[in-house]
Amino acid sequence: xxxxxxxxxxxxxxxxxxxxxxxxxxxxxxxxxxxxxxxxxxxxxxxxxxxxxxxxxxxxxxxxxxxxxxxxxxxxxxxxxxxxxxxxxxxxxxxxxxxxxxxxxxxxxxxxxxxxxxxxxxxxxxxxxxxxxxxxxxxxxxxxxxxxxxxxxxxxxxxxxxxxxxxxxxxxxxxxxxxxxxxxxxxxxxxxxxxxxxxxxxxxxxxxxxxxx
Amino acid sequence: xxxxxxxxxxxxxxxxxxxxxxxxxxxxxxxxxxxxxxxxxxxxxxxxxxxxxxxxxxxxxxxxxxxxxxxxxxxxxxxxxxxxxxxxxxxxxxxxxxxxxxxxxxxxxxxxxxxxxxxxxxxxxxxxxxxxxxxxxxxxxxxxxxxxxxxxxxxxxxxxxxxxxxxxxxxxxxxxxxxxxxxxxxxxxxxxxxxxxxxxxxxxxxxxxxxxxxxxxxxxxxxxxxxxxxxxxxxxxxxxxxxxxxxxxxxxxxxxxxxxxxxxxxxxxxxxxxxxxxxxxxxxxxxxxxxxxxxxxxxxxxxxxxxxxxxxxxxxxxxxxxxxxxxxxxxxxxxxxxxxxxxxxxxxxxxxxxxxxxxxxxxxxxxxxxxxxxxxxxxxxxxxxxxxxxxxxxxxxxx
Numbered sequence: 001x002x003x004x005x006x007x008x009x010x011x012x013x014x015x016x017x018x019x020x021x022x023x024x025x026x027x028x029x030x031x032x033x034x035x036x037x038x039x040x041x042x043x044x045x046x047x048x049x050x051x052x053x054x055x056x057x058x059x060x061x062x063x064x065x066x067x068x069x070x071x072x073x074x075x076x077x078x079x080x081x082x083x084x085x086x087x088x089x090x091x092x093x094x095x096x097x098x099x100x101x102x103x104x105x106x107x108x109x110x111x112x113x114x115x116x117x118x119x120x121x122x123x124x125x126x127x128x129x130x131x132x133x134x135x136x137x138x139x140x141x142x143x144x145x146x147x148x149x150x151x152x153x154x155x156x157x158x159x160x161x162x163x164x165x166x167x168x169x170x171x172x173x174x175x176x177x178x179x180x181x182x183x184x185x186x187x188x189x190x191x192x193x194x195x196x197x198x199x200x201x202x203x204x205x206x207x208x209x210x211x212x213x
Numbered sequence: 214x215x216x217x218x219x220x221x222x223x224x225x226x227x228x229x230x231x232x233x234x235x236x237x238x239x240x241x242x243x244x245x246x247x248x249x250x251x252x253x254x255x256x257x258x259x260x261x262x263x264x265x266x267x268x269x270x271x272x273x274x275x276x277x278x279x280x281x282x283x284x285x286x287x288x289x290x291x292x293x294x295x296x297x298x299x300x301x302x303x304x305x306x307x308x309x310x311x312x313x314x315x316x317x318x319x320x321x322x323x324x325x326x327x328x329x330x331x332x333x334x335x336x337x338x339x340x341x342x343x344x345x346x347x348x349x350x351x352x353x354x355x356x357x358x359x360x361x362x363x364x365x366x367x368x369x370x371x372x373x374x375x376x377x378x379x380x381x382x383x384x385x386x387x388x389x390x391x392x393x394x395x396x397x398x399x400x401x402x403x404x405x406x407x408x409x410x411x412x413x414x415x416x417x418x419x420x421x422x423x424x425x426x427x428x429x430x431x432x433x434x435x436x437x438x439x440x441x442x443x444x445x446x447x448x449x450x451x452x453x454x455x456x457x458x459x460x461x462x463x464x465x466x467x468x469x470x471x472x473x474x475x476x477x478x479x480x481x482x483x484x485x486x487x488x489x490x491x492x493x494x495x496x497x498x499x500x501x502x503x504x505x506x507x508x509x510x511x512x513x514x515x516x517x518x519x520x521x522x523x524x525x526x527x528x529x530x531x532x533x534x535x536x537x538x539x540x541x542x543x544x545x546x547x548x549x550x551x552x553x554x555x556x557x558x559x560x561x562x563x564x565x566x567x568x569x570x571x572x573x574x575x576x577x578x579x580x581x582x583x584x585x586x587x588x589x590x591x592x593x594x595x596x597x598x599x600x601x602x603x604x605x606x607x608x609x610x611x612x
Contacts, residue, residue, distance in 0.1 A: 063331055064499020081327060082500075084429075088407035189494050189501065191404070192373060192474060195433050 003041065004197055007050040007057040007066040009075070013182050014051060016091040017070045020212070024204040047201070055079050058185070067190035068198065073180040074158055078119045084191050087184035087202050090209050096122060096177035097162075099170045100154035101147050106173045113153040116146030123156040126177050144168045224326060224334025235532040235541040236337060239366055240319050243339050243526060246362045247317040252341050255316050257298035263288040265297050270514050272484045277324045279334075291323040296485075296508070296523060299342050304515035312345025312519065319528070333529060340505070340525035344512075347520035349456075352489050352507065353463055355522045359503055360469065363493050366531050367540075370502075371472050371494045372464070373432075375479035376457050377486040377506065379441075380428065382450035386421035397425065401480050404429040420446050432476035435461055441477055453488075460489060485511040491524070497534040502527050545574060550595045550610075552578035552586040554602035561601040 008014040018028045026043040034040055040049045050066055054075040060066040061083050069083075072092055076085065096119070100106045106113065114135045117123045127134045139146055146152040148168060158180065159165065162172060184202060191198055221227060228236055248254065263280065266273055271294060279291040292298065295318050303314060319339040326332040343355055356372070363370040380401070384394055393412075400409040406429055413426050424444055431437045438458055445451045457475065464473050479490055486506035493503030505524020512519045535541050549568065553561030561577065568575045576595070580586040583600065590598050590610045598608045 059331070062499070082403075084404035085408070086404055086406060186404075187499050189499050192432065192476070192494050193371065193496055 001046075003046055003048040004068065004194065004201065005048045005050055005066040006068040006070070006201075007052050007060045008070050009054045009057050009072065009182075010051050013054075013070055013072060013092050016182065017089070020089065020091075020205055020208050023212070024208045046197075058083070061185050061187050064187045064189055067187055067194060068201070069185045070182055071185060073178070073183055074119065074122070076183060076185070077122045077125075077178060079121075082188065084186045084188055085183050086186050086191070086198075087206055087209075089182040089184055089205065090212075092182035093180065094158050094160045095175065095179045096126075096156060097159040097172045098126070098154055098156050098174040098177055099159070099165050099172050102169050102171045104153075106154055114151070115154055115156055116143050116152035117156040118143060119156060122178070126156065144170060222334075224332065226333075230544045231536065231541070232532070234544065235536045236528060238541050239528050239532045239535065240337065240339055242365050243362050243528070244317070244319055246358065246365055247339075247341055250315075250358055250361075252315040252317040252343075252358075255299065255302065255318055256320060257292065257295060257302065257318070259292055259321075260289050261292055261298060263290050265301060266290055266293055270485065270511070271297055273324070277326075279323050279325065292320070293322055293324050295320060295322060295338060295340065295525065296342060296511070299344075300511055300515060300521075303342075303344050303519070304512055304517035308517055313351070314344045315341070316344070317341045337528040338525045339528050340523060342521060342523035344521040344523075345519045346522070347507075347509065349459065351520070351522055352460060355505065355524065356460065356464065356489075356491055357467065359491065359493060359505060359524050359526075360464075360467070362526060363495075363503060363531075366535060367495050367538075369496060371474055372469070372503075373474040373476050373479075373492045373494065373501075374457050374460060374464075375476045375490045376453040376488060377479075377484070377490050378453035378488055379450050379457075379477055380480045382447050382453065383421050383425050383428075386419070386447065387425070388416065398480050401425070401428050401478050404478065406430070420444075424450070428480075429478045432478055433474060434471070435473075435475060437477065438475050456489065487511075489522075493526070495531070495534050497537055498530045500527075500530065502530045502534075546594050547574045547576040548595070549573060549575045549597045549599055549607075550578050550586060550590045551575055551599045551601060552580065552583055554583075554600065557601050557603075564599070564601050564605065 008017050018031050021042065022028050028042050030040040030042060031049050038051050042049050050060065052060060054071055057069040057071040058075060058079050061069040062081055070089065112133045112135055114137060115123050116137045116139045118139060120136045120138050123136050137146065137152055143155045143157045144164060146155060147170065154173060156177060165172065184205065186198060266278060268275055273293050278293045281289050283289050299316060307314060317340065321335055322338050323335055326334055341358060343351055360372060387394060397412055400412060409429060410426060413422050416422050431441055438454060438461065442454050445454060461473060485508040487509045488507035490506030492501040495502050503524055503526045507522040509520045512521060551561050551565045565575050565577045578586040580589060587598060587610060591612050594612050596610060596612055598610050600606045600608060
């Protein structure tokens, strides 16, 4: 039988997932000593780890070339399409927030506001829910710059502690745009065709997650 | 101005040789299955009025359809689905036809997918619609046709059963607003266990709530059906489960064994399915290759109510899987190339059609000289060349 393929988001989520898999008893030496390789066997070889960028994890899972994936809820909200989201892994916690320049009232005035963000879909959905017309500007790097330079009225971005915002004179206008953490996602056909194998792995990961919290 | 004359639009592609052959092979295998069972083929227009596919009826989001306007400014769409045009056809042109009506189709459907994800916007779909028949016999007839169709192409398919009535019966009992109900449905559909739990935690913990909590996990073997039946207290929901069990048992008698799976969490949005639903899965395809179900309320939209059931198969996906496994015919080489000497062209044409009549695959040479014809035959792996002159000689090309 083909090994079960799980795509991990490179970086912190990958490290946290590996830790979780190791405490669940899978040998992850190959991933720890990966070098430049991107497909690595773990445990007894019945599972293969694929390392990819966040949005690519979704693409690989959706097309069925990977059975499972670990990816942040932020990426799912921005690129989410059709797959199953089967487990909240609990790590990689942060939240989406709307932030603007200190001392200005974001909701005042008649003109449509301009929002700078790395997440145009999330931003559009958030304001659609409020029935507010806005203009979205996509920024790739430090979004905080846009209101400081006068390009945007506010930003929608991921916030962990809020210290970057404070240091740049920005304040959170709305905090509950959405809570975020890492999720285990599954291809819809894989979940049906390899149910036992996937559920066994998901159950192990869930048990370990509960122990860690 | 940028010139787009050398590329195909995103989500479309040319199908060449093997790929085209694989596609046609699947279509023809399936067409044969359907017509042998008394289904008659129909074709519907490639463009239709948008009104036919309104989202409330079709469940297809407006932004997923290719739209244009006709000369009077009316909104048109490129066919995104075949069942609705067939429903239109049955309730108008075939309104006096005696029921049941057995139809099949093999045509392309078009839908926008989010860009750059490798999905096709153009899909060849084939399927059947059995209209004007309700009850278990019609359900079994349709599902066994689906089973036979898939088994003619890939032996290791799985068929999955569910019942649209089950979720509807439970959802009615939830003390929530319509938009909350829709959110809960989405969470079940995407099997988002954790978010569904936190949503349901807000409600009073009734039996229906507990059942819905389990819903995304109620898929797998027949044991999930047994579990649901033991848990379920709602009369209507229970009856829908028992019906799935009956169909399951019948499919066991046909000898499908562990090929049949259950998913009680099949809850598509706004879909027109009203009762038993089923899908087909194949290893190597990341999405279901077959989707079908009973849609007894759909024809109400055309003021001619009738019970109906049907399914559609994604021919491209199936052809793709078969091609990856090497289960489709290869591009066929001609057995012989017929070349004529000057002045014997007509004789050669007649000779070739005699050969073709005898079932041989032959090509008529369009070259001026024998040398060119021989070179062509060698390059293309044609073993024999027949030279037509005063006499007819066959030369071995040496390949």
